[in-house]
Amino acid sequence: MNTERFRARLTGACRGAALLLLTLVALASLLPLYWMATGSLKLQQNAMSVPPEWFPQHPTFQNYQKLLFGSKPVLRWFLNSVVTASAIAATAVFTSTMAGYAFGKKRFPGRSVLFGLIVVTMILPREVTLVPLLVLMRQLGWVDSYLALVAPFICYPFGIFLVRQFMQAVPNDLLDAASLDGAGEWATFARVVLPLARPAIAAVGIFAFVSGWNEYLWQLMLLNREEMLTLPVGVSKLVSSLTSFDMGVAMAGATFAFLPMLIVYLAFQDYFVRGITIGAVKG
């Protein structure tokens, strides 16, 4: 009896210690974001103080003033990122919903081959396509344009995969009932499939928006003109690995680029979880 109680207490204590450790690790994981946000309120001499200021002693918005109304068109970069990520999300939703529905619910010759291509593309490194894409964009005269920022992401393999997984779980009776009622393919899609697939569609839109916002390499390669830069590409030039830079302004830039992502995350937390779990390969 006594040993059992002792054992229960011991496992209880172990669990408690583990949870404490977990909480510490979680706080450490958030620390860089805290450091960025508070750093954006520090002037250079405070940012460089040793020992560091855990709470900004003299918080100021000067860095944001310098950032937004300085020599760089930061508000334009913000606008560019909003336009790019929104357009990527919209086109990804459009193409993924239709293609995912076809792959999930229709039988047609070549289905497994085409779907296999889509799955393989999720694994293949995009780096192989980057140089030819850039050449293609030059030929089309699309360098430094929104079109070129969006075009490579119109087909969003992960989104197609996600909608297809979701559609496969939808019972056929629902769709058959609609077509028995005499509804055409398009009407069935618009009136039955779209409302049913709403959670998957939302997840595709959110993932596409976030990945469009954070798509760095392609934007970095493609963009030359300063007013066409996206926010992440633009603000990343505020830091330098070789020379010293204004930490406060850099952190203001980073915070500014992070805020839209924070809002998206807080507003759509559940969709992230659902999208990730639907999107993982099952069996």
Add this chain to the structure above:
Amino acid sequence: MSTTRRFREARAAYLFLAPAMLAYAVFQLYPLAQGLWLSLFQAGLTPERTFVGLRNFERLAVDERFRRALINTAFLVGGLVPLALTLSLGIALLVQPLAKRAQAFFRLAFYLPGVAGGVVLAMVWLWILNPTYGLLNSLLGAFGVRPVAWLGTTEWALPSLGMVVLTWILGQPIILFVAGLDSIPPELPEAARLDGAGPWALFRRVTLPMLRPTLLFVLVTQTIGAMQVFVVVHVMTRGGPANATQTIVYRIYETAFDFYEYGYASAMAVVLLALIAVVAVVQFRLLGQEIEH
């Protein structure tokens, strides 16, 4: 009757697929084919190209900097993949039994950095890792550790970048492992416990086998991700000091956009493609078979 129905179904399917597949063909498949083809040429900013056969690959075989990039990438994969797997599984095991609210907090803590994106975090870490006024050295200084030039020394730069990457890749695997743990039917651990299995045996015999598909998925995606590390290198070190943080993707970027050697850069990308294909197939074969057992 049934053939016309089938024909109609197929026609509808192709119409639904058309926008995605058209964009796929023009902006993904065509560039992919071009990329493979371009690796056989000497090509640059100007339109003219010279066919050089496999000469680009021969050059790669003796390219000292590319060899460094390969070794560094292998180091990142070897360090990041096991760490990401064990950490995310461990965290998931602790988080899964918790109440919904607590789960949401830990999800935020571990997933939000990934949403924040590499650029933003690399910028912060550049400050945190600064040898004189960075947060890390000052925290370690409290324990009597002497200041370290994290990004400035050849032995610390690459592990530092690896640690930074590790801070934002845990969220997705944690969510997947928690979902995997949720889906284990409670009868299984109960039955094992009645058979006298301890916690370790329970984990080895019940939990791990049930998580195999998730483990495979996380293993493959994390390996592929670690093979393509770029943002931290570009923002934090530019491949230095002394090529200590060169990675395959950073080499591709530099070769194409600083040196305008498009053919040579394409050859590097083809090597990366081949490496990823081999790794993915091997991992699927090994673990895929075990799943069936």
